[in-house]
Amino acid sequence: MWHRGAVEPLDASDAPDAPVPPLRVAESVLREPAHRVSRRAVVMWTVQALVVVALLLAAQVVWWLVDDAPSRTPHWVVGVVWLAAGAAYAVAMPQWRYRVHRWEATPRAIYTQSGWLWQERRIAPLSRVQTVDLERGPVAQLLGLASVTITTASAAGPVTIHGLDAPVARELVDTLTAAAVTETGDAT
Known part of the structure; x- marks a missing residue:
């Protein structure tokens, strides 16, 4: 779960020519998502x-x-x-x-980490979810796996979680769909 906190102001002693340090949110750490994909x-x-x-x-x-x-x-x-x-x-x-791919769904967002050479972390608020799709190619079907694609109102494109156990993927689709329907955002 993510924590909300105040943004810490920059020190007045920071020189104007010095590189701007990243904003720090009190008590918040961007951690890895909690769940790994299937070992298969x-x-x-x-x-x-x-x-x-x-x-x-x-x-x-x-x-x-x-x-x-x-x-x-x-x-x-x-x-x-x-x-x-x-x-x-x-x-x-x-x-x-496998070492990199992770995912997590919270009541407010879906959070993913993917890639191998180029790695990416994405947080998609449920208020921005437009569609939730389950996909199973031939190899995935043989192995009992599925991918979940969450299309959002984002220029960055959809969020996809590859390599989930099929029952986990079905449950995630059901959960995200139900949560997106109850969300009051406009998903645009």
Whole structure:
């Protein structure tokens, strides 16, 4: 739960040319959201990464077949680089995303943290929620997972939580929908 507090004023001793320190809200700390996504999300992200790697290797094979150059050395070099980079991606990315992805729903807002190289924290007030959607792709369905997308009246776009257990996702959709309906904001 977030705490409300007064904004502390800047010290009068701060020089005009000094960098402006961030505003501090008394007794408030932007912490990580409380809930992790399902551990099975690692499997889902690994499968998705392997699909990308397979497509890159398929493109490599097509290049091999259509190229009539006398030397195949560039093909081998590029193929080995793609394979090594793809293997590193398929192993590291899902684990890192799992460590970063978190979510939390409060009576007033939905709070998410996502990404792996580019990380993002978003807080969407329920008064701004326009739609709440549950999505399940083929891999997610096999693993019993789902994603929840919350569309808000924000230029930043929707908030999506990937890799939730399907029952948790359904409950979150029901809870957010009910809370958004009772919220008095205009969602615009």
